[in-house]
Amino acid sequence: MATERPPTPRFFVLDHEMRGPHDTTFSKVSPVNSAAAPRCPVCGDILGMRLWLPPYRGEVERYGSAFGDFVKPSGYDIIISERMAEAFQAEGLTGLQGFHPVEVTRVRVRRKRPQPLKVPRYFVATPCFGRAAMDVAHSRLRIREPMKCTECRCISVDSVHGFTLEPGTWAGEDVFRPRGEQSSIVVSERFAAFVQRHALTNMKLIPTEEFVWDSSRLGPPPDAPGSH
Template structure:
């Protein structure tokens, strides 16, 4: 009897959890040094934001009850706590690059506390650019300009109401920015389990088929298929 095929992998969009109990934000200290933005080796188009260069320093603002393990930073860089960095390496996960220590110049609090809180050590990391590619045909997109380069898969859209990745393009990274959707950090099921296992904070994981980006509230495209579960 033939064995049942294994289900396809599922993916999640990683975002900060705003207004949660560990809501924490970061602003880079001036001046902010950056390098040239990455470009596609095939078409030459810019494929991402300018990467953050040393010195890695800035101000942390605590909006919640305690400091979060994950904070958005400068450009495509994010901050992760020391405990998250150590667990990421110990568990053998892949996709984060850099791990540069961050100097916290100042801490602000939006809620007054009588007891001082210890600020975690943070590291600046960047999610790698993966080989996984947006599956345009099986995603719910309002497309402004279609794909013109088969390498970077750059595409301009007005709305996203769920998306999938093209089968066979994912190289196994646990954290990555997919071709055609470099503006989002996408993570694997293993990363989602890692977050839950270590009770890591200030993160929201949205299944890619349920991810919505619709700044002008145009609604989903008519006649578009529902994205299949990854």
Template sequence: MKWLPPYRVELELHGEDLGDFIKNSAYDLLISERFAEAFRAEGLTGLEGFHPVEVVRVRRRGKRALKPITVPRYYVVSSRFGRAAVDLVLNRVRTHRTPTCPECRSGGISAINGFVLEPETWSGEDIFRPRGMPGEIVVTERFKSFVERHALTNMVLTPTEQFVWDPGKLGPAPLST
């Protein structure tokens, strides 16, 4: 279901500081004001919304920090559904059924051991959700450099060819010929 206003959240703090990026759901992301301002200033693309969020509570987890918590201003954004599509021949994604929809390309993913996007399908967004990889967000090298340059926190960026999600230890899918 789509998250509608008013945008209110309770956060859990693990460690000393709240991050610049919080994945709220498969579709909604929370980004700090610092992230939002830098994203807009550099002209990056692929996020939409930028609606203010009210943080109603912050719960601490783990060790109790001695310093007071600084709660940044957050915005809820969504990453765009891109035109980029997972390459059905070169990907290393195991599915338990063949994708029947050429648009969404989703076929019941059992394991991911790296994936490749089909050439000529990407339309230039810096951050997007590709067809055939539900719930995953892909970013460009430009976005990666942006994150490093601004020292944005709470993000782990993994190259697509090294991305692994394999709960059943099935291993990579064989390459199609």
């Protein structure tokens, strides 16, 4: 009798829900201290933006009717509510580092309510750089410069029209930045269920195979389905 193969795990790109009922953004205020951006230990290429250092201070701007649990990322960090931070840690999810309290220096409100809303306590957390790697051969990419380093797997692309992760490279993190696609925050199915179970707000979870980044509107690569 043949052994059943375990189902292939699904992954999602995490983004904030613009123009939703909990649309909330965050802006850093001076002084903004930072350290050098992380580099690939093999080729030395820069892997992201500079690291944000204390003090963690900033302004919160609410566009929706209520404050969100997830706030539009600031650099390579994310801002999350206290209830989200506590639930994440209590349930043993992995991949977020830091959980430092943020001092909110000012609140801007774009949509008024009859009664003012209490601003939740916010924390800054940093998604880890995971071992999971983008499967270039099975992703729909317009590649400008091919991969040069097999460790960081950085490539230059003009557009992304869905991507997959190489089987066997994921180490089980629930939130991470994959090699080859470090600009995206990718989350597990367990994280997606966690968001739904706690009714966490201001998050959009896009299946990686449906994720599109195409600021120049180039369309899918010529050999991609639906590109003709």
